[in-house]
């Protein structure tokens with residue numbers, strides 16, 4: 500039975516992976532500072548260690564509690580608008596935190612939560628991993644810098660890692676145990692649902708004049724359950740001797756903001772109040788993953804990322820968070 504540490508295991512993506520690993524019968528430790536995470540989510544693990552990644556001694560202590568077979572590194576600051584306002588914070592915390600983890604982990608394999616934000620404005624969609632990585636905000640740059648730190652550490656110290664570039668994480672645990680619970684919430688689906696359920700006044704649609712079929716942005720949504728399975732597949736790949744690689748994790752299908760709105764309207768059985776605003780700087784028209792490399796390298800394919808059922812799990816979660 501493997502023992503795995505999930506950093507950020509009290510957060511949205513990490514907690515679903517904790518539950519998945521527990522269902523596999525694995526032993527799971529969580530390292531989290533609860534800055535955006537929730538103590539009740541961490542309680543699904545075998546052991547919760549409240550620690551801050553930017554403190555090397557705390558990281559060393561957490562990693563030294565018991566022998567680990569792998570680490571899934573989800574902990575990060577991940578609000579794009581905040582990273583535009585506070586770039587130094589993002590560079591300092593995300594990068595230093597990851598460097599401390601790499602240093603403390605030594606030979607323990609690491610699966611890193613990277614992001615489609617590493618690509619910036621893509622010149623071709625669907626986006627493959629060999630597309631130019633040119634992030635347009637400090638969040639995306641911090642993720643790219645960590646990918647590079649892992650690559651150089653592989654050459655220098657033998658660090659073994661897989662970087663998973665998630666597109667838009669979505670959905671919630673079908674059993675309602677964990678789900679998206681951010682304050683502020685910056686993501687499309689939870690914000691639309693909150694308006695529909697009366698928890699927010701109106702939804703702002705940024706841009707209606709993009710070169711897309713309905714003028715709204717197109718994004719790729721992937722269920723956190725599929726991300727959890729990608730984490731499992733990446734760990735098994737590393738345990739089987741797989742070499743460092745970077746893989747897209749998405750559904751491989753794009754849906755526009757208006758299409759997502761259509762599903763939420765259907766679930767709400769009435770139209771959600773939408774305020775159409777100017778485009779936001781740095782929002783590409785379309786971000787859709789080419790997921791063929793993940794299928795080829797890990798044998799991973801999304802199984803839970805069909806739009807309506809995915810939004811239904813989020814709807815149920817937000818009704819009783």
Ligand SMILES: NC(=O)c1ccc[n+]([C@@H]2O[C@H](COP(=O)([O-])OP(=O)(O)OC[C@H]3O[C@@H](n4cnc5c(N)ncnc54)[C@H](O)[C@@H]3O)[C@@H](O)[C@H]2O)c1
Pocket residue numbers: 506507508509510511512513530531532533534535536537550551552553572573574575576577592596612613614615664665666667668669681
């Ligand atoms: N949610 C998405 O759509 C998405 C998309 C692409 C990539 N990602 C990446 O996936 C990861 C998880 O995202 P999420 O949506 O679950 O975010 P989240 O904010 O819900 O979870 C992050 C967790 O990390 C913890 N944390 C943050 N800084 C820490 C530190 N210095 N030390 C210890 N713990 C710390 C927080 O308390 C929280 O529990 C992040 O790395 C994010 O960049 C997320």
